[in-house]
Each structure stands twice: as structure tokens, then as C-alpha cells.
Amino acid sequence: MKLGHVIESQQFTLPMLVELFEVADQMERIIARGGTQDYQNKIMASLFYEHSTRTRFSFESAMYRLGGKVLSTERANTFSSVAAGETLEDTIRVVSSYADVIVLRHNEIGGAARAAAISTVPIVNAGDGKGGQHPTQALLDLYTIYKGVKTIEGVKVALVGNLTDGRTVRSLAYLLGKFERVKLYFVAPDSFQIKQDILDYLTKHNVWFARESNLKKILPEVDVVYSTRIEPELLTQRGERLETISQYFIDDTLLKLLPSHALVMHPLPRLHEISPTVDSNSRAVYFKQTKNGVLIRMALLASVLGY
Numbered sequence: 001m002k003l004g005h006v007i008e009s010q011q012f013t014l015p016m017l018v019e020l021f022e023v024a025d026q027m028e029r030i031i032a033r034g035g036t037q038d039y040q041n042k043i044m045a046s047l048f049y050e051h052s053t054r055t056r057f058s059f060e061s062a063m064y065r066l067g068g069k070v071l072s073t074e075r076a077n078t079f080s081s082v083a084a085g086e087t088l089e090d091t092i093r094v095v096s097s098y099a100d101v102i103v104l105r106h107n108e109i110g111g112a113a114r115a116a117a118i119s120t121v122p123i124v125n126a127g128d129g130k131g132g133q134h135p136t137q138a139l140l141d142l143y144t145i146y147k148g149v150k151t152i153e154g155v156k157v158a159l160v161g162n163l164t165d166g167r168t169v170r171s172l173a174y175l176l177g178k179f180e181r182v183k184l185y186f187v188a189p190d191s192f193q194i195k196q197d198i199l200d201y202l203t204k205h206n207v208w209f210a211r212e213s214n215l216k217k218i219l220p221e222v223d224v225v226y227s228t229r230i231e232p233e234l235l236t237q238r239g240e241r242l243e244t245i246s247q248y249f250i251d252d253t254l255l256k257l258l259p260s261h262a263l264v265m266h267p268l269p270r271l272h273e274i275s276p277t278v279d280s281n282s283r284a285v286y287f288k289q290t291k292n293g294v295l296i297r298m299a300l301l302a303s304v305l306g307y
């Protein structure tokens, strides 16, 4: 598989996902052998306009494990010529002459697509704006579900938290919607519910979904609960109180409602959504997600750079 720009989840077909997961499995074996030098002549630029721990480090780790080189700025708004007023388009024109692939996190919805329209090298969307997309996170999430429940067909997933702005949930909903008999429960208070564009896409593709506000009711039904942050600074803006939101926080009591085979997921970083007491439970896979992120990002970089 030769990938070009990676901008949104919808661009991935089922055969592409199968191949990507096979390559990710191979990458696990390559890491166990100490990595490879196959990409020693390749350079990845990681251009981040927003803070990140997992996405930037895992992409950089992935590139190093492939033998490649990395150019990086973790706060492009402050430390690159963006601070002098340079446009995204000019920055991309310049950086695409220095690197073979650009991993871009941008603060505006559509930032990655704008970059792709200009770039002479592949752009990988590492998250664009509040309510945009984060396709590589969704790919590692899907891979973790696949590893955890074995078959994605028929999987029942509760997506919980700030579904309005959460780009990981949006990208994951698009990906899950590609599989047969999937059931998606969007669990949030009305002020943080999923936007109509996702529901329209799921309806068009005959994907079963429900919008819910009661997490306790849904937990016994699902194979996966995928929790996301509700940023405290948004609560007052949306007319919500922390006490109302706390019903969506997963602790040992809520965990008892979840089937014994089910997975507890979170893209991280977390605030209060999952109690640290849940971490040692075998169903908690959010740190597996971060590890799988390196495998999936190695597979993506190899696919973009050619193998």
C-alpha cells in the first residue's frame, strides 16, 4: 500500500485497514529485533501548532525505530516563523522542501487539508482544531479494539464525554462506521453531544447509533467504553456543572456494570474521566493504546514513504 496524504478517517477502506494492521503487527516484531535502518535516508518533520505528548513523541519514536531522521517543533506558533506572522501555506511550502513527510497538528479545523493542498510531500493530520479530525489516533484506537475483541464486526461501543469538539471520537466514529453490524452509543449531556454531520454520515451508511445521556444504563450493553475529556473551562460556557458531568466518570463502581470482556479506552490525556484505581484492571487498555500508537504510526509512515 502506498499512502499519500492522511487527512481524514473516511479515506481508509476496509482492505487498507486490514493491510495497515498487518504492517503494524510486523512493526511489533521489528521493534523486538531492535528496529530497522530501512528509512535511514528519509526525514519526517513534526510540525505541531498545539501541545501534544503522545502523538508527537509516538510519531518521532516511530520514525527513529524505522531508522529515519526527525525535524521537530512542538510549539510552531511560538518557536517557528509563524510567530512572525508566516501563513500555514508558506510554512508548508518551506518545510516540504526539507522533509519527505510532514506530521502536522494544527489549531484550526481543515488545517491539514489546507496544508495538503500546498505540500509537495505527504501531510499526515495529527489533529486539526476543536471538532476536526485525528485520524491516526482513530487508527490506533481501532487497532486496539481489534486486538482486544478480535472482530470489529458487530462491536458495541459507547463513546463518552465531549463528543461535540472531540476530534478523536469523530474520527473513530467514521472508522467504526465502516464495519458491519456495529452499534454506536453517543453518551453525553445534550450540551456536549455528537454533531449532526457524524449522524448524517452514519445514517447514510446504515450504521446503528443512539444518543444517550445515562452512562450507567449503557455500560452493561457494550464491548467498549471509549471515554474522552470534558474540559472544565467549557462547563460554564455550556451551562453544565461538574457534579452533572461526574456521572460520566468511570470508577470502580461503574466498572462493575461493564461486561467482563469489555475494554475501557481513552485517547488521553485524562482529567477525572477515569479514576486511577481503574488502571490496574485488566479491562483498562488506555496505556496499550499509547503503545499501539507507535506500531500504527510506524505502519503509516512506512506506507507513506513506500515499502
Ligand code: CP
Pocket: 051, 052, 053, 054, 055, 056, 127, 134, 137, 267, 268, 269
Ligand atoms: N491522544 C492525543 O492526541 O494525545 P496528545 O494530545 O498528547 O498527542
